[in-house]
Amino acid sequence: MTSSLERPVQLAVENISLRFGGVMALGGLGFSVRNGEIFSIIGPNGAGKTSMLNCISGRYQPQRGTISFDGHDITHRPPAARARLGIARTFQNIALFKGMSVLDNLLIGRHIHLKSGLLRGGFYFGPCQKEEIEHRRIVEDIVDFLEIEHIRKRIVGTLAYGLQKRVELARALALNPKLILLDEPMAGMNLEETEDMVRFILDINQERGITVILVEHDMGVVMDISDHLVVLNFGEKIGEGSPDEVQADPEVIKAYLGGEDSVFLGR
Amino acid sequence: MSVAHCGDFRQSYRDDMKVLETRFVRVSVGAFLVLLYIFPLLASNYLTSTMTTIGIAVIGALGINIVTGYTGQISLGQGAFMGVGAFACSYFMRIAHLPFWIAMPLAGLATAAVGMVFGLPSARLKGLYLAIATLAAQFILQYLFIHMDAVTGGSNGIQFPPPEIGSFVFDGDRSKYYLTITVAISAVLFTTNLMRSRDGRAFIAVRDHHLSAEIMGVHLFKYRLLSFSVSAFYAGIAGSLWGVYTGYISAEHFTLTESINYLAMIIIGGLGSVLGSIFGAVFMTLLPQFLTVGTGALAQIFPKIGFLIMSLKDGVFGIIVILFLIFEPDGLAHRWRLIKAYWKLYPFSY
Numbered sequence: 001m002t003s004s005l006e007r008p009v010q011l012a013v014e015n016i017s018l019r020f021g022g023v024m025a026l027g028g029l030g031f032s033v034r035n036g037e038i039f040s041i042i043g044p045n046g047a048g049k050t051s052m053l054n055c056i057s058g059r060y061q062p063q064r065g066t067i068s069f070d071g072h073d074i075t076h077r078p079p080a081a082r083a084r085l086g087i088a089r090t091f092q093n094i095a096l097f098k099g100m101s102v103l104d105n106l107l108i109g110r111h112i113h114l115k116s117g118l119l120r121g122g123f124y125f126g127p128c129q130k131e132e133i134e135h136r137r138i139v140e141d142i143v144d145f146l147e148i149e150h151i152r153k154r155i156v157g158t159l160a161y162g163l164q165k166r167v168e169l170a171r172a173l174a175l176n177p178k179l180i181l182l183d184e185p186m187a188g189m190n191l192e193e194t195e196d197m198v199r200f201i202l203d204i205n206q207e208r209g210i211t212v213i214l215v216e217h218d219m220g221v222v223m224d225i226s227d228h229l230v231v232l233n234f235g236e237k238i239g240e241g242s243p244d245e246v247q248a249d250p251e252v253i254k255a256y257l258g259g260e261d262s263v264f265l266g267r
Numbered sequence: 268m269s270v271a272h273c274g275d276f277r278q279s280y281r282d283d284m285k286v287l288e289t290r291f292v293r294v295s296v297g298a299f300l301v302l303l304y305i306f307p308l309l310a311s312n313y314l315t316s317t318m319t320t321i322g323i324a325v326i327g328a329l330g331i332n333i334v335t336g337y338t339g340q341i342s343l344g345q346g347a348f349m350g351v352g353a354f355a356c357s358y359f360m361r362i363a364h365l366p367f368w369i370a371m372p373l374a375g376l377a378t379a380a381v382g383m384v385f386g387l388p389s390a391r392l393k394g395l396y397l398a399i400a401t402l403a404a405q406f407i408l409q410y411l412f413i414h415m416d417a418v419t420g421g422s423n424g425i426q427f428p429p430p431e432i433g434s435f436v437f438d439g440d441r442s443k444y445y446l447t448i449t450v451a452i453s454a455v456l457f458t459t460n461l462m463r464s465r466d467g468r469a470f471i472a473v474r475d476h477h478l479s480a481e482i483m484g485v486h487l488f489k490y491r492l493l494s495f496s497v498s499a500f501y502a503g504i505a506g507s508l509w510g511v512y513t514g515y516i517s518a519e520h521f522t523l524t525e526s527i528n529y530l531a532m533i534i535i536g537g538l539g540s541v542l543g544s545i546f547g548a549v550f551m552t553l554l555p556q557f558l559t560v561g562t563g564a565l566a567q568i569f570p571k572i573g574f575l576i577m578s579l580k581d582g583v584f585g586i587i588v589i590l591f592l593i594f595e596p597d598g599l600a601h602r603w604r605l606i607k608a609y610w611k612l613y614p615f616s617y
Contacts, residue, residue: 080484080485108469108472115465117466121460122461
């Protein structure tokens, strides 16, 4: 795990402040995520974890501070431009395209890589069809990888919750990202589904070499798979480091993990 | 029989992506197309020209379905956009002396540009607010139709010269039918293909969840504007064909009623469905005709209250539309899918 400290920094967050009217969601937050690591953001409800992800993916514009990704300053770039640079994400509440099939959802993930415009699309046969087949192949690899072959033609809105979560991960992967932001991927899942999801996250990280930023409340999972984590409370960083360091930090225990309760890791 | 293979035997993605999946479907669609082209030889002139209006409605309905059904932006300007197309096409033919075959696509592009301008509010407005903004398009354009005398002939309207190929002039019912139906079939094909490629999928993504569409790299404003202009392009083509059909165009036809008529077509037919646009166009064109025949017959049986029955027509029309919305909220296209699913398994229910 220590080897990840020597890797180059991929995402640098510096002094980010985000306010909604008088409410301070994030107050001067900074951390850096290195290439190919699993980096977790934890903290109590309302600590600003999702706000932080929204700043990285471009849904919120922080009032102060900078975010840079692969050497590009992305603080003020629109979300679509960040997708092009290689940032993908999933949402806490499923945000799939409910009226489309699983395959079409994944093909939206290929949107930034497709070139056929309106006219070529309308005539379809020829270059557009060739391109569609090519990208269908890429999408089918992801379908295989996440084991959702049996539902590939189903309309997403009709699927069970656990499967929808998986399709959302598949859609983010279809973008072919360098960095993937996962907002509570295990929320509302049973033990088996959680174990599947953990396996997928590890595979994404190790086989595909994608950096993962994880927001999750399941401490067992977070402590097991993270290389580094940062702990937030009321929009401020109260702890940072490897899982072992964070678990020993008295400040973190007081705010989030709980004092005598050593069973928080128990699962 | 509509017996499909009992098992999935597709061996390539190319096969798997076909729109018409089985041979039975391909043969029936082919037969239907042949029927469409021999229709005027078998039917009366009245039926032929009714079919022509259906063809025009199909193109207009496809257009509004792209912006409202697929992209989720309610548009109340389709009628006015058709007017822009009709007047532009007539103008290009009369003043610039362009042949119809160039004037019609140009009119489509001109309408697309107008549609794009009136689509600009979609950058900030959503849902009903956007609907009101597009309502403004309807009224502004209608005002222009009446007051831009040089182009539109003002409240008198203006003549629409018939298209020509060499010495052949499209002024009979049959030739107009063939022209319209060919363009309508092309529009259906184009829309179907569009919806299975990049930009069509982006439209649906913007409708279903605009925030995550943006995160996936879909440029929201670009696609909203694009859907408005593509929709207006269809309206422009439909308007040009309307001009050919009537030979004379005036502002009276391109009113808010017409816009709402088109909106009703796609709601009844099925939002976000090519087949739904066709069903809706057929339904909304034929229903008033049937009602006219029906109430006409009743008025003859009861001559004393004949005028009452005739005026019932609009009310009955309204009731039928409302009943449709209650009992068939997903549109005729959805009912069609259910019927197909039923026959696939017949005589077994599972």
